Amino acid sequence: MAKNKIAIRTxxxxxxxxMGAGKSSLxxxxxxxxxxxxxxxxxxxxxxxxxxxxxxxxLLDDGMQYNIFDTxxxxxxxxxxxxxxxxxxxxxxxxRELDACGGTSLLVxxxxxxxxxxxxxxxxxxxxxxxxxxxxxxxMVVTCLEGEPDMEEWxxxxxxxxxxxxxxxxGHACVTTLKExxxxxxxxxxxxxxxxxxxxTVTPVSGGWKPQEGIVSAxxxxxxxxxxxxxxxxxxxxxxxxxxxGMKPELASKVAKTFTYx
Numbered sequence: 001m002a003k004n005k006i007a008i009r010t011x012x013x014x015x016x017x018x019m020g021a022g023k024s025s026l027x028x029x030x031x032x033x034x035x036x037x038x039x040x041x042x043x044x045x046x047x048x049x050x051x052x053x054x055x056x057x058x059l060l061d062d063g064m065q066y067n068i069f070d071t072x073x074x075x076x077x078x079x080x081x082x083x084x085x086x087x088x089x090x091x092x093x094x095x096r097e098l099d100a101c102g103g104t105s106l107l108v109x110x111x112x113x114x115x116x117x118x119x120x121x122x123x124x125x126x127x128x129x130x131x132x133x134x135x136x137x138x139x140m141v142v143t144c145l146e147g148e149p150d151m152e153e154w155x156x157x158x159x160x161x162x163x164x165x166x167x168x169x170x171g172h173a174c175v176t177t178l179k180e181x182x183x184x185x186x187x188x189x190x191x192x193x194x195x196x197x198x199x200x201t202v203t204p205v206s207g208g209w210k211p212q213e214g215i216v217s218a219x220x221x222x223x224x225x226x227x228x229x230x231x232x233x234x235x236x237x238x239x240x241x242x243x244x245x246g247m248k249p250e251l252a253s254k255v256a257k258t259f260t261y262x
Contacts, residue, residue: 011200012098014069016127017110018119022143023070025177026110029189030068030196031056038070051094060197067101069094088255095131103204106196107138109169113145113154121165130240137199139171141192146176146184171195 015023024038031037037054052070059066071094098104107127111120128138140162145151151174159172173195175188237256242249 009063010065010067010102010204011105011196011202012067012069012102012204013106013108013196013200014071014094014098014104014127015108015110016071016123018112018115018123021110021112021115022177023110026108026141026143026175026192027054027068027070029175029177029185030059030192032189051090060193062197066196066200069098091131098204099206103206104132104136105202105204106200107132107136108195109138109140110143111140112143121167124167126241130237132205136205137170137201139173139195139199140167140169141173141175141195143175143177145174146178146181148174151175151184151188171199 015026017023024040027038028036028040031054038052054068054070055065056068057065071091109124109127124138128134128136142154145154148154154174155172162168173188173191175191176184177188179185234256238249238252241252241255
């Protein structure tokens, strides 16, 4: 009983998006510490496909502990299939860890202004529709808007095209992460924190993924009959990846196996 109470007092927030969208800078904006807690730009290595967890126990005055998960960027599946698969494998492990510690309260899609690509839609569909089956609220934060006289104007100009691409979010914030932009920076921090306050669910949602296997279990699985439920999950994931994310069958099959069995 006590374990459930602890889980409910914690909100897990996943920030996802393409490489270079400003995810780490966004975390520094949210945390508002004297020193940056997330490495940015040249401090990051492209080959380090992992996630980083940041614990912010006093982020909001609501008695909750907030855990922010900074995921590595997932790029275009067709242009970089090998890197994409490695990123997906990492995402699979993250989802299992999140399930083990109570689930996910909010997805934050970090997008850099005017950086349109095929990955914009596929990343949204992968996280929100395929992996979480639309059960976790998703919001969007648009970065690099310090050049806009009114940052919110970006949303006014672009939200229709996002919806035309079937990218629909529960809330948004148009921000700058540059501390030099004092007034805009403060407004950006409050806007993102308000997004979290309004949309992060009190009770985290589980992705329904099995715990990660140990080495022995993974080895023994090779010699036993496949679980019919695992096969159903694998087939559904492959159909969703092909149909919703536009993924080619060969890559979709590989990714579906990764999420089902890794």
